[in-house]
Amino acid sequence: MNPRISVVALGLSAAIGFAGCQKVQELEPEPLKLAVPDHFPDPIFGTGETAPTAAGFELGRRLFYDPGLSVDGTISCGSCHAQVHAFADHNVALSTGVGGALGTRNSPALSNLAWYPTFMADGGITHLEVMPLAPLMSPVEMAADSEHLMSYLKSHPVYPRLFQNAFGGEPTGQRLLKALAQFQAMLVSANARYDQWALGQIDFTDTEQRGYDLFVAHCSTCHTEPLFTDFSYANTGLDSVSADAGRYRVTLDPLDHGAFKVPNLRNVALTRPYMHDGRLFTLRSVVDHYADGVIVHPGLDERLPGPLGLDEQQREDLVAFLETLTDYEYLANSQISEPR
Secondary structure, three states: OOOOOOOHHHOOOOOOOOOOOOOOOOOOOOEOOOOOOOOOOOOOOOOHHHOOEHHHHHHHHHHHOOHHHOOOOOOOHHHHOEHHHOOEOOOOOOOEOHHHOEOOOOOOOOOOHHHOOOEOOOOOEOOOOOOOHHHHHOOOOOOOOHHHHHHHHHHOOOHHHHHHHHHOOOOOHHHHHHHHHHHHHOOOOOOOHHHHHHOOOOOOOHHHHHHHHHHHHHOOOOOOOOOOOOOOEEOOOOOOOOOOOEOHHHHOOHHHOOEEEOOOOOOHHHOOOEOOOOOEOOHHHHHHHHHHHOOOOOOOOOOOOOOOOOOHHHHHHHHHHHHOOOOHHHHHOHHHOOOO
């Protein structure tokens, strides 16, 4: 395992009993050091006052996978953000919440959130410690409210002790959000084939290199290395008029209608379907959209003047490069898996 991104070295190997009859082992309250990969910029979250602790991380991990937080006990954060899919949903366009309710946007993959300045497809949330409120309280996701959450956490056989251990007090809404943020801040994906190439450890194949050169020429302005997003918002010509207002819901600027946050492409081969509403099921269909399917209209992002006109070989090369962004270590990291 790559020591730069491993959380094993952060003192998290001790297990915490989850059943009521098991002991809860106290973990260190000292801040954990977020392991910043050598080729990454400095993170926004996870250092200084926001640095996770072993106890806070482990509490957040258990909360992330606990369906008891939802109003009917059926949906957890991990239900729609599965590690096997790089913390995206299970290859469905729209996620199912409590009572079979269907969401309106594709669930994003989760990785490298400590570097994010904003969250959600429209950027309506600006802090990692606030972000969990949206799925927790959305009526089409977990549909919880503060009364349900506090009743569940305070009456639980283990959580009061875990909150005391992590934060020195009983469960509160703020502490719930802090714990979830501490877990999610440690979801660092940085050991894909691309990263090994970027660090000079391997060479790309000829196909991958051609795909990378195409990516730099046509895609990197928005999907900036090494995070593969510049966190801006773009209308990419899916529709002449978008049914989802996108960024406009936040800014009320007509120019933002139908613009959505440029997604992080890490592990993108595993996170289908794609686009804000999951309308495109394969990577090739996404490449085809940019090659010849872009609808030119007044709201189209100025960085995308129109279809790219890629030939068949170029499309295959570009897909081959995108597949180098898959981080198999991240998918198999037991330290961020559902507790057993």
